[in-house]
Amino acid sequence: MTEIATSKVNFRDIDNILKSFDYNKSYLIAMLQKVQEVYRYLPEEAMTYIGEHVDGLSPATVYGVATFYAQFSLEPKGKYEIKVCDGTACHVRGSMPVLNAIRNKLNLKEGQTTCEGGLFSLEIVSCLGACGLAPVCVINDKVYPQMTSDAISTILDTLMKEEGVA
Amino acid sequence: MSEDKKTLIIEGKEVEFTNEPNLLEVIRKAGMNVPTLCYRPDLTSFGACRMCVVEVEYPNGRKMINSSCTMPPEAGIKVHLNTQKVRNIRKMVxxxxxxxxxxxxxxxxxxxxxxxxxxxxxxxxxxxxxxxxxxxxxxxxxxxxxxxxxxxxxxxxxxxxxxxxxxxxxxxxxxxxxxxxxxxxxxxxxxxxxxxxxxxxxxxxxxxxxxxxxNDTQLDEVWKAINNPEKKVVVQFAPSVRVAIGEMFGLDAGVNSTKKINAVLRKIGFDLVFDTNFSADLTIMEEAHEFIDRLQNGGKLPLFTSCCPGWVRFLEIQHPDMLDHLSSCKSPQGMMGAIIREYVPQNHEGFTKDNLVSVSIMPCTAKKYEAKREQFKMADGRQEIDYVLTTQELGRMIKEAGIDFKNIEGEEPDSPFGKYTGAGTIFGVSGGVAEAAARTAYEVVTGETLQNVVIDDMRGTKRVKTVELDLKGTKIKVKIVNTLREAEKCMREIKEGKADYQLLEVMACPGGCINGGGQPQSCNDSNIKELRAQGLYTDDATGEWRKSHENPEIKDLYANHLEKPNSHKAHELLHTTYVNKRTNCYISVGE
CATH class of the missing domain: 3.30.70.20 (Alpha-Beta Plaits)
Structure with a gap:
């Protein structure tokens, strides 16, 4: 565990998060959400820190909760988190071509979820509850309805231009 | 048992129940059973395996399938344990x-x-x-x-x-x-x-x-050493082994097999057979005197017992700031390891520093780890104890060697380091170390002979026991806990200044070493650990001596070699040090 000394995790930040929840283990999920807000994923050292400093928890237990819920990521996520809905409605209305367009655009290999440079990350989710707008994508909480492969490409181009990488 | 007695019907038989936590316990109390893979009486019900399902018939005629380990017993229900429906479910599971x-x-x-x-x-x-x-x-x-x-x-x-x-x-x-x-x-x-x-x-x-x-990878190594004519293999076995090994060979739990084990170990091929009970007596000599010294000279109190390697490692990792409370005494296994290395080549012909192989049989998996401690290394880099086997592994050796354990004629251990007192033998049960230490401490402090050696309040498999002792004016309070969940609470008490006891005995396993991780598996029956404890208490009550300082071989050892407890030589051989094993990830910025 020597890598911890050089890690980018600031334990003081983590501790402030724990303090805001009074070190109460009932708020573990909320704590993890806050940590993920800061780092865009859950660094192992952060989970260990929580496990060691919150009464009644251990690193293994925190890890168990973090890996149980799909909302938590153990890999760094992109600045823009793209969620493609593949619920039944979106699937039949063509979510797969949208997904493939994103993969091509971002040069994502099989199994890779975050693009080179860390600007975008891609996640397939089950029904977002907006079937009337199918197929749906969500980028950082903004909903994009009735997507096509062309439409999503345009959106990604715009975002890339804003970030100055296109 | 003040609650009303209620009844339900299991397999057509009316069964009374009171405060059983679940239907499965009621079924077992009625002398019947259902299969289960996940239910353990000492742990909370989990309902994971679904093997304990039964068919429950309510008074209104409604029938349902339920897992008996999670269902509270209800008055008036009829329970069917083995209907075709239930059997089909179990088969599917x-x-x-x-x-x-x-x-x-x-x-x-x-x-x-x-x-x-x-x-x-x-x-x-x-x-x-x-x-x-x-x-x-x-x-x-x-x-x-x-x-x-x-x-x-x-x-x-x-x-x-x-x-x-x-x-x-x-x-x-x-x-x-x-x-x-x-x-x-x-x-x-x-x-x-x-x-x-x-x-x-x-x-x-x-x-x-x-x-x-x-982890039984050392078993082959031990056989190799035994079969190697150039090696002389010495073995010690712990208190709790004697009351559990018989279970693997059809004897009842708690039956004392000390002499059979002596015989079996010789038959397997060990050259010398010693009893860890002897070094438990030695531990008491050292630890009781260390305690008295700390008590009288303002040393760090409460003193923690140091026999349990799980507890020692817990302290080294989780509470390194408390290590100065821990007795510097090695565990009985560690003391025997050192004594064997030092004195066996002197006492026995043919044994040298180089050809001696030291093996111990323990009820405990953590003893394997303890034997590998840096502090138990000799000057030449080898460990004082070469191999540690558990009770289960000894059972396997006996089977492999084709020995009829049940009928083997008992034998005496080798001498010296084979004789033991009742104080040494009760080391295997939670409260035993404290009771043994109290017997010796009383006589050392008061200079009088202790008549009634049994301290009832220290006995029983309860997780927490607190006992006050009066050593003729010197009042001391002893706390005895088993399981580290309880030990953790004590650490907090001490850190918050709320601890009013001077001696803390900790054993990591529920009930003590008798229920150690290396013992024959007994998790489906809570009574087994009581029976094993009873076996050790009976051994104590029927032995020739009941106080560690009365052990004639202990007297000889001090007279001929060690001088007196906590002497320079005793410290060299029998005491140890501890290290902070907290890793980086425990850095706290909150404090």
Whole structure:
């Protein structure tokens, strides 16, 4: 565990998060959400820190909760988190071509979820509850309805231009 | 038992119940049983395996299937244990479990003792459909010197996860991932050897399959040493081994097999057989005097006992700031290891520093770890104790050697270091170390003979016991806990200044060493640990001596070699040091 000394995790930040929840283990999920807000994923050292400093928890237990819920990521996520809905409605209305367009655009290999440079990350989710707008994508909480492969490409181009990488 | 007695009907028989936590306990109390893989009386009900399902018929005629380990008993219900419907469910459960199980049974460590194997046989499972056949085998985790984990054998019953949390409060093992990808593992899939595991083996003790077993890789090495004519192999065995090993050979739990073990070990080929009870007496001599010294000269109090290697490791990792409370005495295993190295070559012809191999038989998986401690290294870099085997492994040696344990004629141990007192033998049960220390401390402090040696309040398998003693004016308070969950509470008490006791005895396993992780598996019957404890107390009551300082071999050892307890020589051989094992990840910025 020597890598911890050089890690980018600031334990003081983590501790402030724990303090805001009074070190109460009932708020573990909320704590993890806050940590993920800061780092865009859950660094192992952060989970260990929580496990060691919150009464009644251990690193293994925190890890168990973090890996149980799909909302938590153990890999760094992109600045823009793209969620493609593949619920039944979106699937039949063509979510797969949208997904493939994103993969091509971002040069994502099989199994890779975050693009080179860390600007975008891609996640397939089950029904977002907006079937009337199918197929749906969500980028950082903004909903994009009735997507096509062309439409999503345009959106990604715009975002890339804003970030100055296109 | 002040509650009203209520009744229900099991298999047509009216059964009374009072405050049983679940229907399964009522069924067992009525002398009947249902199969279960995940229910353990000492742990909370989990309802994971679904093998204990029964058909429940309510007074209004409604019938339903329920798992008896999670269902509270209800008055007036009729319970059917083995209807065709129930049997079909159990068969389906078994088939599904087996479908995803590594069924390489013949070479499995647990073969013959595996509950899954047993039920598969009892329920006549002959085919396993290709539901979700395990395709990829995962690697065994043999990184720990105490335990081996094989997740291909895991049925996710959660017994180990519960044991680690509910007994030890450590949660080293947890469930990770979800659904069909769920696994039991330490943090982030690390191996057990690099986790904060204290090697107590309680996870292995409750595992129904071969998913967590005792690391028995030293067994072959021991056979090799025995068969090597150039080696002289010396063995010691711990208090609790004598009241449990018989269970593997059809004897009742608690039957004292000391003399049989002496005989068996010689027959197996060990050259000298010593009793760890002797060094338990030696530990008392050192520890009682250390305690008195701290008491009279303002030393660090409360003094913590240091016999339990799980507890010592727990303290080194979790509370390194408390290490100065810990007695500097080595454990009985450690003391015997040092004594053997020092005096066997002097006392016995043919034994030299180089050809001597030291083996110990322990009820404990953590003793394997203890023997590897840096502090137990000799000047030449070798360990004082070469190999540690558990009670279970000794049982396997006896079987392999084809010895008829039940009928073997008992023998005496070798001398010196074979004689023991009742104080040494009760080391195996929670409260025993404190009781033994009190017997010697009383006589040392008061200079009078202690008439009534039994301290009833220190006995029993309760997790926390507090006893006040009056050493003729010197009042002391002793706290006795077993399980590290309780020990952790004591650490807090002490840090908050709320501890009013001067001696703290800790054993990591529930009930003490008699229920250690290396003992024959007994997790389905809470009575077994009581019987083993009773076996040791009987050994104490019927022995020739009951106070450590009365042991004639102990007297000789001090007279001829060690001078007096806590002498310079005694410190050199019998005392040890501890180190802070807290790793970087425990850095606290909050404090």
């Amino acid at each position: 078994l088939e599904l479990l087996l479908a995803n199980h590594d069924r390489e049974c013949t070479t499995c460590e647990k073969s013959g003792a595996c509950e899954l194997q047993k039920y598969a046989e009892e329920y006549g499972i002959r085919h396993v459909k290709q539901y979700a056949q395990r395709e990829v085998m995962v690697k065994k985790d043999a990184s720990s010197c105490a335990l081996i984990r094989d997740n291909n054998k895991c049925i996710l019953c959660g017994a180990c996860v519960r044991a680690c949390d509910e007994h030890q409060g450590l949660q080293v093992l947890g469930f990770a991932n979800r659904g069909s990808k769920t696994v039991v593992e330490p943090m982030a899939g690390r191996d057990l050897g690099s986790s904060e595991c204290i090697n107590c083996g309680q996870c292995a003790a409750v595992c129904p399959t071969g998913a967590i077993t005792i």
